[in-house]
Amino acid sequence: MIAEIGHSAFHSIINNQAAYFKSGATLSYQFRLDQLKRLKQVIRNNEQAIFDALNKDLNKHEFESYSTEVGVVYEELNFAIKNLKSWMKPERQSTPFALFPSSSYIHKDPLGCVLIIAPWNYPFQLLINPLIGAIAGGNCTVLKPSELAPATAEIVEKIITEVFDPAYVATIQGDGAQVIPEIMNSHRFDLVFFTGSIPVGYAIAEIAAKKLTPVILELGGKSPCIVDKDVDLHNAAKRIVWGKFTNAGQTCVAPDYLMVHNSRKKELIELIKKYTNEFYTETPSSGDYGRIINKRRFTTLKNYLEQGNIIFGGQTTEEELYIAPTLMENVSIDAPLMTDEIFGPILPVYGFDSYKETLALINKNANPLAFYLFTSNKETEQFYINKVSFGGGCINNTLIHLGNPHLPFGGVGNSGIGYYHGKFSFDAFTRMKAVLKTQTWFDSGIQYAPFKEKIKLLRMFLRY
Template sequence: MQTEVLQTPFEAIDGLIAKQRAFFQSGATRSADFRIEALSRLKDAITGHEAEIVEALKADLGKSHEEAYLTEIAIVLQEIDYHLKHLRTWMAPEKVSTPLYMKPSSSKVRKEPLGCTLIIAPWNYPFQLTLNPLVGAISAGNCALLKPSEFTPNTAALLQRLVKEYFISAHVAVVCGDQEVGAHVLRHKFDLIFFTGSTKVGKIVMRAAAEHLTPVILELGGKSPCIVDLDANLDIAAKRIAWGKSLNAGQTCIAPDYVLVHSQIKEAFLAKLAAAFKKFYGKDPQNSPHYGRLVSEAAFDRLEALLDEGHIYYGGQVDREDRYIAPTIIDQVPVQGKLMEAELFGPLLPVLTFDALEEATELINSRARPLALYYFGKAEQGEQVLDRCISGGACLNDTIMHVGNHHLPFGGVGASGMGNYHGKNSFEAFSHQRAVVSTPAGFDLPAKYPPYRFFGLIKKLL
């Protein structure tokens, strides 16, 4: 498999951007037929190369066939099908009411493409998080330049080959490379930049976009909290939290980052949580075909350095050569410790306790607004938590699953991001809502012109 990072020459990048801008200006991307045909080709590229996609994800992140399909391939295919079904309806101009004082004019909103867009993808879900935004870009009638992560070179190389095979580069193209390539791309003007990744890099992207007054959609992350309340169903909570935390070896932006559990049920919960990990991956997760690997040795080193804090209740086994860290439950974690500083983005799960729900919500609110919030307990209490704590998305008595519903917007708030996508929200994210007023030329109201002879009457109508 591919091991070296591909580097697209700067001159080639410049040429691709120029070609895409000329192609968009030609109007070729505007028709529904063009967009539908392009989305259908994208679907063919995925279904026709499923085995290669799975192989690339296995090589980069150790993902099993099942996990790769469920969390990467299926999500994109569902998104394509949803857009194909609804695209013509979404594209139709929307008639809106016109005030009496503007009659006989009529008003509508046109949903128009923005132009040339840039999609910068992360390494944790390198296939899904490159192509899911692309569905929105194509659906809305844009051109798109894709920059996959250099940390997943097998997936990046495959994406570049498939896009080149199924699209003309003037419409959709892939550029590959390290931070220097990314920096060069960001020097160009785009009509929208869609970035998924860390808050640190998100700030760099936003600064670059500001130079051209380019709008941005930032899908970032943060420490997503998980509350397990006194009356939670512990069997369900343990199973769903264990699954949400160990998916992709914890390298998920909406994974439960830490657990706040009621002190009276902590011991029972921890026992059930450990049992859930064992049931999923056996006594030795390193030998499980369903447990992934960390993306790099640098990611391994960062996480391993955190294992000396708190008490390891379960897990803790490591193998640097295999980029493996077991699902690990860490108890007795200090609130101001290293484990609670930044998003962990790995299979370490710190556990803290609370005695009153207000303690848990106060801790959450003392930190940056997270991308996700999870609560296990009674629905009424869960609604109170939602009222008290702001997050990008949330689940009551579950984890992760809100990302799977394309009827729901997905995005962050504050430090966890800005802008939403998925489903119709993706179409709207990559569209400009253009206000249009149409006025008959055969009739003209004199009241709007100086010297405003009927001002008193107009004032009453306003």
């Protein structure tokens, strides 16, 4: 917390990072590559401590911690290490003949000193993955872990302190509502990268605008899941259960509500119940199923259970921050359960007969971060891709589009600004610098005065 480390200490960190960046130390390929490799090694050395912290904060099983946090980070690190050299090379571009004899290039410049703010739901992955992009891009970085996942914040600080000089990468702890505004108001970062809720995203964008600070906002929204009548329901049910109830539903791209064709609705509901019980047992075990992050979120989610009919689950235990995987029907589309991002293990279910009905419901909460469609009809697939504005999504699956580093991850409209993952992370933390180089062995002279009789020649080159 700034109050704990002192204002002068915080400003010293920022000033030292600015000086370190200006020294040019972060610019070379070898430096960036070495830092990525060091980060990978220190994570490997601290794997068990990371697993223990995630279990303490969110009751994550080691399998889930590896598959959705540590393993995802390794994938990003390996991808960046393998491709960094090619990403850094200037990109040659075509040049109009009128500019002969010239050649054109795009260079990728580091932004400078950046701030990365992480959420609590995937507190390791969603802090370290952007950091990979910042390192690959040649930047200095201030990291703000979520105070709501304190065990993970502690191990992250330990890792970062162990491997990096704070003049290069530093960690700031404390209450985000106090620390972040003070950080941003007292210093202009060259980029603020935030993952979290839409209201906080608005507040960060407002502060950033005062200093013309660019932002990348990875927010959320209500991600729909549609199941058409022509699908393998067993397959759909398993993937919906996994996508919705991983991390106890505390996933920004989890299916937020389910729309299923009325002719298959009853059957799908029964299969979702079946596979939920198979995956987690009828009383989800303490080891395989997560818990709600804190009592405030628990209370919010518990209140949602009163806004419709519970048709499966609904059990709660406040002492354990436990809410069972839950299906609900007859939820008003104007209820908070259907206007807020749920961010928990509650899935409202609606039936439909026509695609028009599904679009009407989606448009009530437009621009979702994710969109999921189960269908075997290519025309139906194309219909929704064309009609729905969403950040990213899957056909006949959930969540796994995040696992492909060749695909950008980010929102649209209310669900976010900007995108990252793989090369898109490198692009997010660099800026394109245009350079045109002209040879000196020839000069047409057409651009110089006097212009008499030159207009005809100019029109030959710049045709309308």
